[in-house]
Amino acid sequence: MRLARRATKISPSPTLSIDARAKELAAAGEKIINFGVGEPDFDTPEHIKAAAIEAMARGMTRYTPVPGTLELRQTICAKLLRENGLSYSPGEIVVSCGAKHSLYNALQVLVDEGDEVIVPAPYWVSYIEQVKLAGAEPVVVATRPENDFKLTPAELAAVLTPRTRLLILNSPSNPTGSVYTAAELQALAAVVVEADIWVLSDEIYEKLIYDGAKHVSIASLGPEVKARTVVVNGVSKAYAMTGWRIGYAAAPAEVAKAMADLQSHSTSNPTSIAQAAAVAALNGPQEPVSAMVAAFAARREYILERLTALPGVRCRRPAGAFYVFPDVSAYFGRSFKGRVVESATDLAALLLEEAKVAVVPGAAFGDDRFLRFSYATSRENIAAGMDRLAAVLASFA
Structure with missing residues (x-):
């Protein structure tokens, strides 16, 4: 074989x-x-489970649009504006079978054979494998404990080449728990814009922060960097919904369409019932x-x-x-x-x-x-x- x-x-x-x-x-x-x-x-909180039961009772058991129901995509748009200062339309949102799926889709449509993807280390385990599956070459940049394991602009600039296509950022980070400040992200954004590369911003842990830290999305730091960023998030970690498999990406319309087209030939839509539960998670009580x-x-x-x-x-x-x-x-x-x-x-x-x-x-x-x-x-x-x-x-x- x-x-x-x-x-x-x-x-x-x-x-x-x-x-x-x-x-x-x-x-x-x-x-x-x-x-x-x-x-x-x-x-999973009871009101979220109740929303899933209600969705089944009213017959929400069929295919939905590939990138997710309009209700959920509108809910995500409202969440991004309310909590992250990011303005997107439903056509710029793609809901997938978990944030891992969203990351996979983004890499598949953004990088080609021979492209380089910058991955700060320590990194989440799937980044390297997903980059390789897209045919690209991971360029691992070791960060320093004394710098809280955060990539600096100088470290980013030092590894840029004509083949550099994309930077993966994860804040808050798995495995280190590091959280980038707005100033740190702004400095990285300046390098990204100057180099004209993409950012894949994994923000799945955004609500799990301590000591008064504040989550900032790099996409919120100006129109130029937003136009080069795919924001990935989901409901798994914040709402204890790992088994429900709902993640989402917010991206420029052309990228979002490509991701939805790709998804149409793999999983099609995410689970209809889980999408109803995700609406309840994002709209419901946050206690x-x-x-x-x-x-x-x-x-x-x-x-x-x-x-x-x-x-x-x-x-x-x-x-x-x-x-x-x-x-x-x-x-x-x-x-x-x-x-x-x-x-x-x-x-x-x-x-x-x-x-x-x-x-x-x-x-x-x-x-x-x-x-x-x-x-x-x-x-x-x-x-x-x-x-x-x-x-x-x-x-x-």
Whole structure:
């Protein structure tokens, strides 16, 4: 059997693979503390579920327009204007089967074979694979912990070439939790406009921010950069709707049309019932979001306290999302029960086997000095997981 070349170049998602392995061990009777998956542990708010039930009752069970119902696209336009200062028409909105699908569609219509796409590291795991699937070449730019893992204008300008087509930005960031300020984005926008490249702005964690941080969309910083930006968002993280699979993109009309045309030959429309639920999420009460953010903020404080108390572990304070990204390189070259650890990948494997704690190694995000912990789990799980981690690290020789 011969597979297409593009299929042989795809790497599976490390986060989903680790989550699957952790669930296998749990099914076999092991008590696993899972810090691996990027999914809120809260249930979808009741008013959103009720909207889905009502949609089924009134027969909203057929195909919708490929880019989404007019009602949902109008709702998204209103949300973008109200919360982000962005003015779009329904014809510039494409609703897809999750934000990951929106990102995929955007890359497929914007980049060609041989184009270069700039990806700041640490990066979300699927960016690299999606760039490669589009035939383009990912240009990874390592950011610095001392700069809060944020790309600077100088770092961006240094990697521009005639083949540069697009920059991927993610704020708040997975895995680092970094949040770009308006001034930082404005400086990057100046480079983008001067170079005449696209920006793919992944804003899926925009509502999960702390310490008074403010989410700013780079597209809101002027008409020139907006004309070069595809904004991607969705309802998965903010409304605990990961399984509903609704994401969306806002883009110039020509790009939006191309994305909808592409989608018409892959998934067609996203689920009709989930679209009705998304309208309720965006239009309805926002108190459940505030309550979830408050819970995440408290968990963030606790996990930071526990991690920074561990000898040799360094962890900066994330301003958004629900991840911490500690540097564990102080343990490289040391051993546990005769087993030498040379990387975060080694340490993650050891923790899953010996401590029954699932974490994602930094190699998945472009820097194998780090581990990613999701604190989208209960305080009790965090406490138990930190106890197990401390016990393993204390036994290193």
